[in-house]
Amino acid sequence: MMLAAAKVLACFALGDAAVALSGLPVPGAAIGLLALLASFAPTGGPDPETAALFDRVVAHAPVLFVPAGAGLFADPALLGANAALLVLAVAAGTLVTLAVTGAAATLAIAAFARRGRHVAEPGP
Incomplete structure (x- = not known):
């Protein structure tokens, strides 16, 4: 699960960096989520470890x-x-x-x- 968390955090950091470098008027997190989504394309979806991480995190999303x-x-x-x-x-x-x-x-x-x-x- 640590590898999955690192992958997600890396995508968010990539998104923030892309926004900082390009000046795009969108949140870095949105770009990071698109990068994460693109990483699922070769396999047709998230790997089981990343899916398990999402299942744990989504329960706390309302916070x-x-x-x-x-x-x-x-x-x-x-x-x-x-x-x-x-x-x-x-x-x-x-x-x-x-x-x-x-x-x-x-x-x-x-x-x-x-x-x-x-x-x-x-x-x-």
Whole structure:
């Protein structure tokens, strides 16, 4: 598991370095995750050790959102002044997420149909 953790951390460091050197306006972690994803291409997925690491880490992922949520309520006046924009951003984000998810599901169902695989019909 230590080798898998080192691989993940190396990808994150690679992403941070790429952003620092290129000046790209994206988080280094996102570039690192893309590098990690690319490393799975030759085998078609993560090796068992990396998959086990992901299974352990994903259970603690909600903790990563606590600081953002706490920071949101640290300044009630700022929150109140921007409440309408926050509601608009959450609503727009939700609609975009639903649209993208629907489009992805439609494409996946069409791909399964082209391959002759049965896709379960929705229940009553």
